[in-house]
Amino acid sequence: MAVFFRTWNLDRLQRRWRNFLRLLHTTVFRFALAYALGYSLIAGLLLGGIYFISNRFAHHQIDQQLIASQDVVLRLLRDDRRGDVRELLGQPGRRLPGSPLLMVMDAHGRSLGGSLKAWPAGVPLRPGFYTFSLPAMPASSPSFWRDADDYLARALVARLPHDAGWLLIAQPLAKVDAYNDLIFSLLLGALILITLTGLAGGILMGRGVLRRIDAVRDTAADIIAGDLEQRIPMNGRRDEFVDLGEHINAMLARIEALIQGMRAVTDNVAHDLRSPLNRLRSRIEVALMEAETPEDYRLVLEEATLELEGMVRTFNALLSIAQAESGIRxxxxxxxxxxxxxxxxxxxxxxxxxxxxxxxxxxxxxxxxxxxxxxxxxxxxxxxxxxxxxxxxxxxxxxxxxxxxxxxxxxxxxxxxxxxxxxxxxxxxxxxxxxxxxxxxxxxxxxxxxxxxxxxxxxxxxxxxxxxxxxxxxxxxxxxxxxxxxxxxxxxxxxx
Amino acid sequence: MNLLLVEDDFDAAKSLIRGLHRSGHEVDHAGTGTEGLNLARRSQYDVLIIDRMLPELDGLSLLASLREENDATPVLILSALGEVDDRVAGLRAGGDDYLIKPYAFAELLARLEGLERRQRVEPAVARLQVADLVFDRDRHRVTRQGQTIRLQPREMRLLEYLMRHAEQVVTRAMLLENVWDYHFDPQTNVIDVHISRLRAKIDRDFSPPLLHTVRGAGYRLGVSED
CATH class of the missing domain: 3.30.565.10 (Histidine kinase-like ATPase, C-terminal domain)
Known part of the structure; x- marks a missing residue:
């Protein structure tokens, strides 16, 4: 831990954090983020659609099963095969599709048998499909985010032949819900995965681009600081960054040559115009001390003019060279x-x-x-x-x-x-x-x-x-x- | 000559005006571009001397304004910018001659006289004469005291230029520009050799000498000695 803290000192953490913030501001990261969000949205809609359809399908299946079971039970009752009916009513018959819950009630409301003890509350005595809450938990395992009393069941109610009473066939929705939950979990997982992959891709790409750009930036910073010889490092595959870098390097080389030319000119001017200036100055100073006749002064002034002429000539030549070196428009x-x-x-x-x-x-x-x-x-x-x-x-x-x-x-x-x-x-x-x-x-x-x-x-x-x-x-x-x-x-x- | 000097460097202007006065010229001075433009509009000058870098209105704009008003007074542009491009820009703006600072006063004077002369002398004149030296342009013939002098084509052009500017100082740079049509610094006395060859042809066997060397300035073709 001590080692950890020493290496991960505050400074370094701060730098890392700043770099991360910079990463979030890169164009590539923003693009990746936008793409990830876009894809997530599309995937979400798609997966939501899948979930909706599969849910509908599951419920439809149950209704079909209930209708089929009802047909079987009504036929049995009509045929009056009591043994079979008893067996069916006593425990959810294995012979019925989906092994539903059953309840038969006479016209006076008395139970004639079935796997349900009482007529469930909220289910009217009218033929049709209904959804009701199951009072007790069936044996199936509950899903982890759903309360037990949430268990619903789908019921189909039918009138017995000759108005003899009512038949209720019900199927707990637990299994369907569990199946739906599973699908929902999978879809949600997929959605999260897509989003995360997009983000991670964005970060990776952003970092890649940032690294290349940083190379250019660091070079520029060095040059700004005065090191004109710095060049953008060229390594790795030939891509648009290498191409750009080469162009920038060529430009830098040209600029460096121009600046060195200018430097050379100023150095030359300083160095080689100083000696004639010095000669000129001492000549004039000596003349001021010694010259007596106008002729003396005239001589010195004429010499000085010649010296100046030479200097102007040198100066002009230097300018011509500089002009030629800086290129012709x-x-x-x-x-x-x-x-x-x-x-x-x-x-x-x-x-x-x-x-x-x-x-x-x-x-x-x-x-x-x-x-x-x-x-x-x-x-x-x-x-x-x-x-x-x-x-x-x-x-x-x-x-x-x-x-x-x-x-x-x-x-x-x-x-x-x-x-x-x-x-x-x-x-x-x-x-x-x-x-x-x-x-x-x-x-x-x-x-x-x-x-x-x-x-x-x-x-x-x-x-x-x-x-x-x-x-x-x-x-x-x-x-x-x-x-x-x-x-x-x-x-x-x-x-x- | 009646001159207008537009120059914002007061010290430079002062000594320039003194020199021009001594050479027998009248000079008005303007310190800014607008003042120069006003003076130029108000009175008639023989030559305008205009610095390029001026406060208020720069030299080339001043010149352009004058030319727009159909003022054809000859203009000598003074400039501290020496590159070929700047010279071209100056002449394109309507300048008649261009002198780069620092210049020799003799050079300035010679160019001023050259500009004034250009106004007066009809350029197409076919026959030029200085004393007994005659230049017949149409027949490509030069004679002195009636004797034909054989000249090379370039010597012809050199002599023609000198005769057009007779009695006037002509500098080496003016000769290189006008006779050879190049603007560069020839380093050595390359022009002098051509002059001495020409002198050998027109002066050696005749008297008085016509082609004089003016110390510190250039040459003068004419009868007078000084």
């Missing part, structure tokens, strides 16, 4: 002529490359279109071309190729510059990641991060590979969702 996607865009940007950067002593070679398949966001794609390609020029040296070459086949649209920008060692290729895609060798080159370390984000939002696979020597950046845009069509000059049309 469907209505802002347009059909972009990628061939045109690539040739525009190549033309824009060609002069720069030539100025830097590099050759820019281009191979563009005409009429390649994808669904996308034009300005982001342009910024992405500008960053790639900018990098290719920045990290190449005079005499180098840059190749830009746009090709399309049935599987994908492929855009590649390759240079033969210093390249990126394989172990750094993942890292350079992160914000503010700069290789040590690039520290001397101007840039904010956001170029490839933006390329990655734009590629992602367009569903493109971004691959950095070795151009031996140099770097090859390849973007594979899927054709299925993004490519609309190629013009007839193109190699193919979109497969429908």
């Amino acid at each position: 469907r209505e802002n996607l347009t059909s972009v002529d990628l061939s045109q865009l690539v040739s525009d940007l190549v033309e824009l950067y060609e002069a720069l490359a030539e100025e830097a002593g590099m050759r820019l070679r281009v191979k563009i398949m005409p009429g390649v279109r994808i669904r996308g966001q034009r300005e982001l794609l342009a910024q992405m390609l500008a960053n790639l071309l900018d990098n290719a020029i920045k990290y190449n040296s005079a005499g180098g070459s840059i190749e830009v190729a746009l090709t399309a086949d049935e599987a994908c649209v492929r855009l590649a920008v390759c240079d033969n510059g210093s390249g990126i060692p394989p172990e750094y290729r993942e890292r350079v895609l992160e914000r503010f990641a700069r290789l040590d060798s690039a520290r001397a080159t101007p840039g904010n370390g956001l170029g490839l991060a933006l390329v990655k984000a734009v590629a992602q939002v367009h569903g493109a696979k971004l691959v950095l590979s070795d151009a031996q020597p140099g770097l090859c950046v390849t973007l594979n845009f899927p054709t299925s969702s993004l490519l609309e069509h190629l013009n007839p000059k193109g190699a193919f049309r979109k497969a429908r």
Whole structure:
């Protein structure tokens, strides 16, 4: 008992009780309850009907037996076979159907014999069926909920031939009642069973559903509490709950990615705008202390403006990345002529490359279109071309190729510059990641991060590979969702 | 120029107005959208500068009201919202140009002058001339001092834009937007290279130089030196 109380302490009992109350409020339980009540009602009506009919039938049987017995007795009396009649009247004759009670009375009210000692009270001297109370208990066993004096009997009264008196044949209803009681008990039992089964089913189903829902609820609670990595546990058979859970988990993963993106942006902003702010501040403070001539001030202010410009640029790049990472709203996607865009940007950067002593070679398949966001794609390609020029040296070459086949649209920008060692290729895609060798080159370390984000939002696979020597950046845009069509000059049309 | 500035940030407005005054422009200032709308209705301005986020009536609604009343005054929208979608929304509402905060004052000034110029210059004019530099649009021919200068198609467009905005500062962003039709941050001096190539063609063998670099702002095509 002590153990019992320790384990079943109040807290736990309360929790159990709360859980039970919750169970009562589940939809499934309510459905089950409603169904159980409905079924019970129908079953009750049905069983009540059965009881009523069987009761009627039993009484009808008795009346038939009484009529048959009366016929026999009257015939015997008419035939005046006294021995037989005596025997019949002396004790309930086994020869009569149902072994009824008998009473014969002459016209003056004197008993001529029978198993009943006196004419029962309440039975008139008129032919017909009557129901009366039996004064004493017959030998049959009483039913447990019925008092002995409740015993009724059914009587059939008939006039004796030649007005010689009256004949009463009676059958105690005890047996019929016992039979009825039995049927009633069975039916009641069945009714209770149906109701209880319905309730139990409801509780079981409700608990099952509740358990599945609790898994979702607990996960949600954990996420609300700040643990964004929580996912709804997936186990058991594939059913609608597993399906729902998978969708919710996919949604959670997407939200988590977005939030992490936002976090990364704010972290970056905090971290990488702080140093230029710091430079700016100290420059201004020092100028306030030391500068004497207007020229001194002018110099500092011009430097400060340049610093601010750099910061704004970094800030804008971060916003562009964040915008690309958070996805483009469907209505802002347009059909972009990628061939045109690539040739525009190549033309824009060609002069720069030539100025830097590099050759820019281009191979563009005409009429390649994808669904996308034009300005982001342009910024992405500008960053790639900018990098290719920045990290190449005079005499180098840059190749830009746009090709399309049935599987994908492929855009590649390759240079033969210093390249990126394989172990750094993942890292350079992160914000503010700069290789040590690039520290001397101007840039904010956001170029490839933006390329990655734009590629992602367009569903493109971004691959950095070795151009031996140099770097090859390849973007594979899927054709299925993004490519609309190629013009007839193109190699193919979109497969429908 | 006669300008109306609708901007609720009082400090920003104050320095902006000082800068515009120094550049020789008259500026009226409104601090709310409704005040701006009333002022715009009452008098005739050359260009309206409207901030997007305004108390009472936001910038785009103000602009839409004016356009509904068939007021075609050029409008430069200022906004702290920088996404492409916002720019599109601004231009769709009837804005003529869109500038994202924080902007360089030189950029704002150049764009204002560009907008005013757009009102004055007939866009379909076929023959442009700055000093002895002549651009014949129909015959795709550029001459200086009577000598034909061979230009690439893009250089033609670049020169046309500069000549349409002659004697006026044009920023790199304006060139990228109007000549190349892209709105992005090119990181490097990619525009400068195109300008220096154009300069080599129109200025190297001739005098005086016409294509000037304006420090901290952009470029100017014209006879005057400063």
